Amino acid sequence: MHYLRILLFTLVSIALGSCSGPVENKNLTAVMPVYKDSLYLQDYSIKYELGSPAVTMAFTDRNGVVQVLSKDGILRPNGGYFLHHGQLIPDRSYRPLGDKNIAAMTLYREQFIYLDDLAVLSNAWAGSLYLGHDLPHADLIQAGTDFDFLISDGKTLQFLSRDKAPWKAELETDSVVQIRYQKETNKFWILGQNSISTFDATTNTFRTAKKKERMTAFDLQGDRLVIGTPKGYFMMDADIDAQPGAIQDKLPVTEITWVETIGDNVWFGSPLGAFKKRDDGKFDYYYGKRWLPGNYVTHISKGKDNSILISTDGGLAQIVFRPMTLYQKAQYYEEQVRKRHIRLGFNASLDDMENGNVDTGRLSDSDNDGLWTSMYLAAEVFRYATTRSDEALQNCIESMDAMERLFNINDVPGFPSRSFERSGYIEQLHDPDRWQHTQDPEWDWKSTTSSDEAIGHIFAYGVMAELMENDLKQRAITLIDTLMGHIVDNDLYLVDFDGKPTTWGKWNPEYVNARPVMVGDRKINSSNIIAMLQTAYHFTGKEKYKEKAFDLMENHGYLENLMRPMKEIGRAPEDADEWSKMLSESWNHSDDEMYFLGYWGLYRYAFNDTLKTKYKEAILDHWEAERPERDGAWNIITALTGTPEFDLDHAAWYLREHPMDLITWNIKNSHRKDIEFIEPNFRKQTIKEVLPPDERPVQRHNANMFRLDKLGPEGTAEYSAGDIWLLPYWMGRYLGVISEPMAE
Incomplete structure (x- = not known):
């Protein structure tokens, strides 16, 4: 926590003091909307784990001290900060408390109040607060005003006060679940399983009203009660005779274990995580180890510095809400990539981690090392073009070194390897049968390169050739010519070491x-x-690329193919060949990634204005089909056409809502009652409205944004933000549709 606070304050200084404005993008002629990068609240979690027993409740006092109550006594958080789990250890700060049978805690005037089998007591006020009681099994306490407290053992209520007369009563036909206090009326509200009662501390008046619903938790929100049940929650006026409102059951989880009003927000606990009601009536859902050490929520309270403490059966979570700009978030992600995700210059994942511990992972090879690195490389080029950052330039150089070596580490002219690694590890790498030995006994390379990598290469090199002014420009042009020369010379195939086209490297009309x-x-x-081909012609001027492109468009229908509306794409007919049927079982979201990366060269380097107009039509048609996914990259890339309508608000939403924690935790949403499911379809869209990125599985742009669950081994990998987040952000900055950070 301390480490992250220092980092974020440093980022504020960087953002407000040393950020250059974007280079003017003269190719965007339309009046474009611009997202003003001002502070928003970025949430992330700091987790403190405890195997057993479950955490009962946690509070923060006026000094920022956190105490946690469990069946083993009072605990305190130790050692946790973002992405590094802490522990809950015995609190030995005040030894006499260890000898007491503390059953419950609360806060009064921001000081810790304890309930044991003999008294209500505190270490504040020089320890002078000590109110004896005669409920040895009491485990519920609520503070009132003027050192007044109401306690209960589940059946009997006892009022304790420094100055007022004591009071005691039994809830004869019900069990006490929870007690709350309403300052405005000086009333204690008592929730039973099937009743609601009030105790007026001024007049010692006790009233009870029966309710039909079984009730599990409650809190006050202004002059209304918010009451949880096993089937949802309802609201009613804070009047003992008021009628309950209708049950609200369009919730992430309907079984409510806790209700807490914090500021203007109502938080709910459940056996499957916590959720917060938003101003628009929808909910922010916090499930799984991305947010919580355990999913059964026992208590929620306000923490320090705008944070929320959530007690669970697996430990304590502190959900932090930190004011941040997108630029500050970008700086955090830049550090994440450089510290943990650079393998031989490639943009790589961290694999084989132990329970989400990023210090235990290894940098992993991938089929798509060239693709993920292309996307990160392009992001850093956009960053350099926007800010003239020396750091961004060095990042470009190092990744470009890796990309160049993909070509020269094998003996196939113009053929980019999928990856390379030091020899002796083939059996430990992905797809060991695809790896080949080089003439250098120290190195192996990966074959079977696909069209995904090819379009990624050309996209990144095109961006670099256009925007760089140093030798990287010429190096990029050389690689464009090298790769496209191989493809054209081999009849529009990627031809591997065995002299055969790779499975997915085929653009030949046949x-x-x-x-x-x-x-x-x-x-x-x-x-x-x-x-x-357009990109190759634009930067090399070689006629063979232009001639081949026009041959494909004029004689083989490629212009018609690429202009075909997305609504016409679907499953192959029954009489089609088996390969076509396999290719069209459902929508391939990797195709979206290939399309949109290709749109940079398709539109930007169009042979003429007539084609450019057609390409824009095709791009906008595809974007229209993709709009429900609210993908930040697809929306930002669409902006390159100059259209003023490209869902900038959704792109900014994607960037803001993306979790800072990119670890592959298990995620579950298919049980939720607050989302509207739709019928199975070709595009695999499961629900009517896509969930925020921080509520769904961490994934790259080539995945289905409507995927609801991720189950199985968890916490074993961390994804890089280089392709997932930095690409849309820095492209948006370069295109001028995302502003530099706004001074506050």
């Missing part, structure tokens, strides 16, 4: 046009190869 018109591969391969 392959592309063998697919029925509704099969997505026919459209995507046509779109990508034209974008790649």
Whole structure:
């Protein structure tokens, strides 16, 4: 926590003091909307684990001290900060408390109040507060005013006060669940399983009203009660004779274990996480180890510095809400990538972690090392073009070194390897059968490169060739020519070490046009190869690239293929070949990634204005189909066409709502009652409105944003923000649709 606070304050200084403005992007001629990068509240979790027993409750006093009550006594958080789990250890700060049978805690005037089997007591006020009681099994306490307290053992209520007469009564036909205090009326509210009661501390008046619903937790929100049940919650006026409102059951979880009003927000605990009601009536849902050490919530309270303490069966979570700009978030992610996600210059994942501990992971190879690194490299080029950051330039150089070596580490002219690694580890790498030995006994390289990598390469090199002014520009042009020369010279195939085309490196009309018109591969391969050929011609001036592109468009229908509306893409007919059927079982979200990366070269380097107009039509048609996913990258890339309508608000939402914790924790949403499910469909959209990124599984842009659950081994990997987040952010900055951070 201390470490992260220092980091974030440092980022504020960087953001407000040393950030350059974006380079003017003269190719955007329309009047574009701009997201003003002002402070918003970024949430993240600090977790303190405890195996057993479960945490009962936790509070923070006026000094910022946190105490946690468990069946083993009072505990305190130790050692935790963001991404590094802490522990709950015995609180030995005041030894005499260890000898007391403390059953409950609360706060009064921001000081800790304890309830044991003999008294209500505190270490504040020089320890002078000590009010004896005769309920040895009392485990509920609520503070009132003027050192007044109401306690209960579940059946009997006892009022204790320094100055007022004591009072005692039994809840004859019900059990006490919880007690709250209403300052405005000087009343204690008592929730039973099937009743609501009040005790007026001024007149010693006790009233009870029966309710039909079984009730589990409650709190006051202004002059209303918010009451949880096993089937949702209802509200009623804070009047013992008021009628309860209708049950609200469109919730993430309907079984309510705790209700807490904090500021203007109402928080709910459940057996499956916690959730907060938003101003728009929807809920922010905190489930799983991204947020909580255990999912059964026993207590919620206000923490220090705008944080929330959530007690669970697995320990304590502190949900922190930190004022932050997108630029500050970008600076955090830049550090995340450099510290934990650079393998030989590649943008890599951290794998084989132990329970989310980022210090235990290893940098992993990937089929898509070239693709993920292309996206990160392009992000750093945009960053450099926007800020002239020396750090961004050095990042570009190091990743470019890795990208170049993909070509020269193997003996196939112009063929980019998928990856490379030191020899002796093949059996420990992904897909060991794809790895080949080099002439250098120290190194191996990975074969079978696909079209995903090819379009990623050309996208990144095109961005670099356009925006860089140093030798990286020429190096990028050389690699564009190297790769595209290989593809054109090999009849529009990527030809591997064995002299055969790779499975997915095929743009030849014989392959592309063998697919029925509704099969997505026919459209995507046509779109990508034209974008790649245009990029090659734009930067090399070699006529063979232009001639090949026009041959494909004029003689083989590639322009028609790439212009085909997305609504016409679907499953192959029954009489189609098996390969086409396999390709079109459902929408391939990796295709979206390939399309949109290709759109940079398709639109930006169009041969003429007539084609550019057509390409824009195709891009906007695709964007329209993708709008429900609210993907930050797709919306920002669409802005390159100059259209003023590209869902900038959704792009900013994606960037704000993306979790800072990119660890592969288990996520579950399919049980939720507050989301509207839709019928199974070709695009695999499961619900009507996509969930925020911090409520769904961590994933790259090539995944289905409507995926609801991720179950299985968890906490074993951390994804890099280099391609997931930094690419849309820095492209948005370069295109001028995201502002530099606003001074507050």
